[in-house]
Structure formats: C-alpha cells, structure tokens
Amino acid sequence: MTPPSSNEVTQLLLAWSDGDKAALEKLTPLVYAELHRLAERYMCRERPGHPLQTTALINETYVRLIDLQQVRWQNRAHFFGIAAQLMRHILVDFARARRRAERGGFAQRVSLEEAALVAKGRSAEFIALDDALQSLAAIDLRKSRIVELRYFGGLNVDETAEVLQISPRTVIREWNLARAWLHRELNRRVGAE
Amino acid sequence: MRASFLDQSCAGDESLRLEVESLLASDEQASDFLNTPAMKIATEEIAEERALSLVGRQLGHYRLLSQLGAGGMGEVYLAARADDQYRKQVAIKLVKRRHTLGFEAECRRSHIQAGLRRQIAHEAEIFLRTKTPGFSTRHVKMRNNKTVSHFAQFKTRTHSAAETGKPGD
Numbered sequence: 001m002t003p004p005s006s007n008e009v010t011q012l013l014l015a016w017s018d019g020d021k022a023a024l025e026k027l028t029p030l031v032y033a034e035l036h037r038l039a040e041r042y043m044c045r046e047r048p049g050h051p052l053q054t055t056a057l058i059n060e061t062y063v064r065l066i067d068l069q070q071v072r073w074q075n076r077a078h079f080f081g082i083a084a085q086l087m088r089h090i091l092v093d094f095a096r097a098r099r100r101a102e103r104g105g106f107a108q109r110v111s112l113e114e115a116a117l118v119a120k121g122r123s124a125e126f127i128a129l130d131d132a133l134q135s136l137a138a139i140d141l142r143k144s145r146i147v148e149l150r151y152f153g154g155l156n157v158d159e160t161a162e163v164l165q166i167s168p169r170t171v172i173r174e175w176n177l178a179r180a181w182l183h184r185e186l187n188r189r190v191g192a193e
Numbered sequence: 194m195r196a197s198f199l200d201q202s203c204a205g206d207e208s209l210r211l212e213v214e215s216l217l218a219s220d221e222q223a224s225d226f227l228n229t230p231a232m233k234i235a236t237e238e239i240a241e242e243r244a245l246s247l248v249g250r251q252l253g254h255y256r257l258l259s260q261l262g263a264g265g266m267g268e269v270y271l272a273a274r275a276d277d278q279y280r281k282q283v284a285i286k287l288v289k290r291r292h293t294l295g296f297e298a299e300c301r302r303s304h305i306q307a308g309l310r311r312q313i314a315h316e317a318e319i320f321l322r323t324k325t326p327g328f329s330t331r332h333v334k335m336r337n338n339k340t341v342s343h344f345a346q347f348k349t350r351t352h353s354a355a356e357t358g359k360p361g362d
Contacts (some may be wrong), residue, residue, distance in 0.1 A: 035232070035235055035239055038236045039237075039239035039240040040240075042240045061232065087232060088231075091231045094235055098238070122237075123231075123238050126231055126234075147227070150230070154230040154231075176220065177216065179227050180216045180217070180220035181219070182226075182227070183220075183222065183226045184216065
C-alpha cells in the first residue's frame with residue numbers, strides 16, 4: 001500500500017471538519033499506522049538515559065500526517081484545533097477497543113504478570129475523561145477546548161494560546177482550573193459507581 | 194492567609210466558598226493528572242503490547258505472522274517458513290506459558306517433568322483433532338528436545354504452484 005501523501009491527509013482532515021463522516025473512516029487507519037510506527041521507534045529508543053521526547057514525537061506525527069506548508073496559508077490555528085479534535089476522537093475509540101479486547105479475553109491470553117501490565121492500561125482514562133469533558137464543555141466551552149488541545153492534541157501552552165487567540169497566561173490559569181474540575185468530576189464518578 | 198482571602202472574595206456566599214475550596218483540594222490532589230499527553234500514553238501502550246506479542250518472532254523454521262485465536266490453554270498463530278523453503282502457511286498452536294514455562298525456556302530444557310509433557314501431548318491431541326477454519330487436518334508436530342512444544346496444521350489454500358506442501362521441521 002502506498003502511504004498517503006500529507007496533502008491527502010490535510011484534505012481529509014478539512015473534509016472531516018466540514019462534517020464528512022467518510023473522511024474519518026479514511027483518517028483513522030492512517031493515524032493508527034502512525035501511532036504504531038511511533039511505538040516501534042519508542043521500543044528501540046526508550047531505555048535509561050534516552051527518554052523519548054514527547055513534544056518531538058507529537059510534532060513529528062503532525063509533520064508526517066499533515067502538509068504544514070499548505071496549512072500555513074489556510075489558517076494554521078484553526079487546523080490544529082481540528083487535528084486535536086480528531087486525535088481525541090481516535091484515541092477515545094482506541095481506548096474503547098482496548099477495553100473490549102480486555103473483556104473479550106485478551107487479558108487471559110497472557111501470563112499473570114503480563115496481564116497486570118496490560119490491565120493497568122492508562123488509556124482507559126480517555127473514555128471517562130471524554131465524557132467529563134463534554135460536561136465541562138456545557139458549562140465552559142473554552143476550558144474544555146484547552147484540555148482537548150493540550151491533552152489530546154499535544155499542543156504546548158503557546159500553541160494553545162495561538163489556536164484560541166488568548167494569552168499564554170490565560171491558558172495556564174484556565175488549564176489549572178479545568179484540570180482541578182475534571183479531576184474532581186472523575187473522582188465523583190468513580191465514587192458513584 | 195488563604196482563608197481570609199476566601200472570606201473576602203466570596204463575601205459571605207457559602208456555596209461559592211465551598212465550590213472554591215473543593216476545587217482547591219482537587220488541585221492539590223491532581224499532581225500528575227493529564228500531564229502526559231494522550232498520544233504518548235497510547236504510543237507507550239502499543240509498544241508494551243507489541244513487546245508482549247509473539248507476532249514477528251521465529252519458532253524453528255517458522256515466523257509467526259499473526260494471531261488467529263486465543264483460548265484458555267494456548268494461542269494459535271498463522272505462520273510461514275522464515276527461510277522461504279516452502280511458501281505454505283501453517284497454523285501453530287503454542288501452549289500457554291504457565292503450562293510450558295515459556296516456549297523459549299522450554300527449547301533449552303532437555304528434561305521436562307513428566308506431568309508437563311503429558312499436558313503438552315494432550316494439548317497437541319486436542320489441537321490436531323480440532324479443525325481450524327481454512328486449514329486442513331494434515332498436520333505436523335514440531336519437536337524440540339524430544340518434547341512436542343508446538344504443533345501445526347497446514348493451510349489448505351496454496352500460494353504458489355511451486356509449493357511442495359511438505360511439512361517442515
């Protein structure tokens with residue numbers, strides 16, 4: 001299979017943001033393939049003294065997937081907003097698929113120590129967080145977008161400020177408040193279960 | 194100092210005061226919450242999963258291509274000759290680690306407890322009696338150090354006219 005050009009991905013992403021659901025079906029495997037490629041490199045690189053640079057990793061993903069030249073004249077900030085939404089969508093689906101696999105016996109096919117490692121999957125948090133973020137969006141849309149951009153989109157404070165056209169100080173302040181709110185919300189939900 | 198600031202800012206609004214205090218407490222507990230980007234978490238999980246998977250590893254002359262199924266006692270993989278001597282694909286069943294002490298460990302062990310050997314032989318029998326969809330019942334037992342540790346069924350579909358279909362190993 002010929003890898004898609006970054007231009008094609010950019011077009012798909014823009015189509016998806018315009019409501020084209022078929023575009024998402026085409027984008028998902030491309031993002032998954034990129035995550036697997038990164039995982040492979042992660043396995044080669046991750047050893048004591050050589051931690052994988054998160055920022056570099058995420059930027060690299062975008063550079064590989066997206067034609068930044070084209071995006072620059074089309075509204076870069078808007079585009080990163082869409083990319084973060086896409087990542088949220090795909091990563092929450094990823095967590096759901098893993099949960100299904102675990103329930104379907106995935107955890108049983110490995111030894112106990114390995115099962116413990118798998119069961120600890122931190123991606124399970126994506127599902128509850130996605131839900132709590134929807135509640136946050138209902139009362140404060142901007143805070144939920146800040147979390148989406150930073151947590152799911154991997155953007156730093158300055159990039160987030162650029163996307164939302166607010167100051168970096170505001171991003172930090174609202175991020176801290178959103179984080180405290182979401183943390184409390186998730187604890188309440190766990191307590192209510 | 195914080196208490197007096199809150200007294201002043203909330204100006205007697207008790208519910209506001211409680212909300213602020215609750216969020217401040219949550220902030221103190223949150224420590225690393227959301228500090229690792231989701232993409233990094235997903236990447237690490239995929240890496241962990243791949244490190245655990247046997248796909249891509251070579252057993253004898255065969256390379257495991259993908260997992261076909263998993264059950265309580267073992268896992269079945271699609272495999273092909275790693276040396277391209279034959280192009281037929283096989284289904285290989287690996288007995289679960291707790292029964293075999295791990296395939297790799299087993300390869301190196303020349304003396305295996307009789308109970309374990311019986312367990313492996315029993316698994317082989319079940320596997321070879323059970324039809325795997327898309328695979329013929331023709332089969333081969335692969336032996337390492339005189340103990341059957343994994344077993345194969347040959348896929349019925351042929352992939353090239355040059356295939357001999359001769360069981361390997």
